[in-house]
């Protein structure tokens with residue numbers, strides 16, 4: 259009478275595969291912080307294709323503040339990534355890099371229906387986005 263006992267219901271706790279989720283949870287729902295773009299040349303509503311502020315010290319300062327408040331929790335302080343999200347110092351410079359930067363900052367990054375990076379298009383005006391781009395260019399490494 260050797261009945262086979264099946265051990266059922268043993269729940270294995272799977273380790274979450276998303277690298278960003280635990281961080282996002284630890285911080286709760288972090289509200290995006292508005293960016294004060296006063297003093298930057300106004301750009302209007304039509305989205306530009308190339309960074310109009312490249313090298314502008316005021317834009318870099320605004321971008322530093324905006325980045326620190328909205329991006330650093332994933333991409334690292336001073337854009338030095340701890341590995342949770344891409345290291346943005348290595349983003350391509352020039353117009354190609356501008357296009358990719360704008361795609362990501364506006365639309366975020368969705369994987370399997372979950373945002374690994376939230377979209378910022380309803381949070382920032384383009385002045386704020388280009389200011390962050392200018393800051394990242396100032397941190398660029400090859």
Ligand code: HEC
Nearest residue numbers: 278282328329332343344359362363367374375376378390
């Ligand atoms: C909740 C975490 C999180 C926040 C906050 C966040 N990002 Fe991201 N970001 C990511 C992740 C994860 C990726 C990689 C997505 C993928 O798999 O392609 C990414 C990708 C990017 C990329 C593309 C990088 C590449 O090499 O392809 C850019 C540019 C970027 N983020 C800019 C920003 C900026 C600017 C901010 C702040 C306004 C920001 N991100 C806020 C998590 C985040």
